[in-house]
Amino acid sequence: MALVTSTEMFKKAYKGGYAVGAFNVNNMEIVQGITEACQEEKAPVILQVSKGARAYANHTYLVKLVEAAVINCPDIPVVLHLDHGPDFETCKACIDGGFTSVMIDGSHLSFKENIEVTKKVVEYAHDHGVVVEGELGTLAGIEDEVVVEAGHESYTKPEEVEEFVTKTGVDSLAIAIGTSHGAYKFTPAQCTVNEQGILVPPALRFDILEEICKILPDFPIVLHGSSSVPQEYVKMVNAFGGKMPNAIGVPEEQLRQAAKLAVCKINIDSDLRLAMTGTIRKFFAEHPDKFDPREYLKPARANIKEIVRHKLINVLGCAGKA
Numbered sequence: 001m002a003l004v005t006s007t008e009m010f011k012k013a014y015k016g017g018y019a020v021g022a023f024n025v026n027n028m029e030i031v032q033g034i035t036e037a038c039q040e041e042k043a044p045v046i047l048q049v050s051k052g053a054r055a056y057a058n059h060t061y062l063v064k065l066v067e068a069a070v071i072n073c074p075d076i077p078v079v080l081h082l083d084h085g086p087d088f089e090t091c092k093a094c095i096d097g098g099f100t101s102v103m104i105d106g107s108h109l110s111f112k113e114n115i116e117v118t119k120k121v122v123e124y125a126h127d128h129g130v131v132v133e134g135e136l137g138t139l140a141g142i143e144d145e146v147v148v149e150a151g152h153e154s155y156t157k158p159e160e161v162e163e164f165v166t167k168t169g170v171d172s173l174a175i176a177i178g179t180s181h182g183a184y185k186f187t188p189a190q191c192t193v194n195e196q197g198i199l200v201p202p203a204l205r206f207d208i209l210e211e212i213c214k215i216l217p218d219f220p221i222v223l224h225g226s227s228s229v230p231q232e233y234v235k236m237v238n239a240f241g242g243k244m245p246n247a248i249g250v251p252e253e254q255l256r257q258a259a260k261l262a263v264c265k266i267n268i269d270s271d272l273r274l275a276m277t278g279t280i281r282k283f284f285a286e287h288p289d290k291f292d293p294r295e296y297l298k299p300a301r302a303n304i305k306e307i308v309r310h311k312l313i314n315v316l317g318c319a320g321k322a
């Protein structure tokens, strides 16, 4: 199957009460780990590339890696998406350069400016058969060089969504309901402690999501910052020389719940980074004599594959939906 846009994927996901996983890719092992899991589980997938990924790996390398994955995974639809497009020029370069979907992230701009830049991207994208994700509301956390401190995030205002979607013509909308970028989504002070002594983060604002669903029926909603920061990998990182105290993510049950509602795309990056880094740290600690990159990248790739498989089956609900 060739690269596709997310239009049909989102229609099926909305009706079927599941979400498609959008995983960030930066190198060959990450592309392979993700797409091998999706091919085996017959799951549609969105491979997304950030501004930082394009700077690190080069646009053409990333496009060619994704094209290779499409050839190797003939049974599943694959979208190539620009994550957090910072401006019109970057979106245009990706539209001209083989992407099937772009995000224009005007969430830091005024409402009026966000509409202006998003509309401009939509017009260019739609003329070229590419779909567009816009964003309203700001998440806490780190993405590229932008850092939003906890407490300075702002939830999406439901009263703005209809005007934004109508005036811009976007195909999907990312909203802020309490998720956050990176591995430190919540401070321990924001959490409660359950009977097993485990920190439980504050619940996502399902009331806002439900209000938005009522205002925009059948419209695909996107959740960024949706890693769950698996504690097994945080422990692995810390046990083998890392220092990631108080890394806390979004509970998986809440994401499963969101996927049953209007959320059709769930962005996951940090969990894959943790799996890769934890695995490599452990490998080095256990094999101090090894120096062949293939030897440590192989188990890292295998663990990325397994964590993606887990997400497809237990969190997103999209296994078997290709």
Ligand code: G3H
Pocket (backbone or CB within 6 Å): 024, 050, 051, 052, 053, 083, 084, 142, 143, 144, 145, 181, 182, 269, 270
């Ligand atoms: O939300 C951002 C993604 O996790 C991509 O991160 O900008 O470090 O590539 P990056």
Ligand code: 13P
Pocket (backbone or CB within 6 Å): 024, 083, 084, 180, 181, 182, 183, 223, 224, 225, 226, 227, 228, 267, 268, 269, 270, 271
């Ligand atoms: P995480 O940092 O929670 O993985 O979020 C990734 C993301 O939103 C990419 O756009």
Ligand code: ZN
Pocket (backbone or CB within 6 Å): 084, 143, 181, 224, 225, 267
């Ligand atoms: Zn994001």
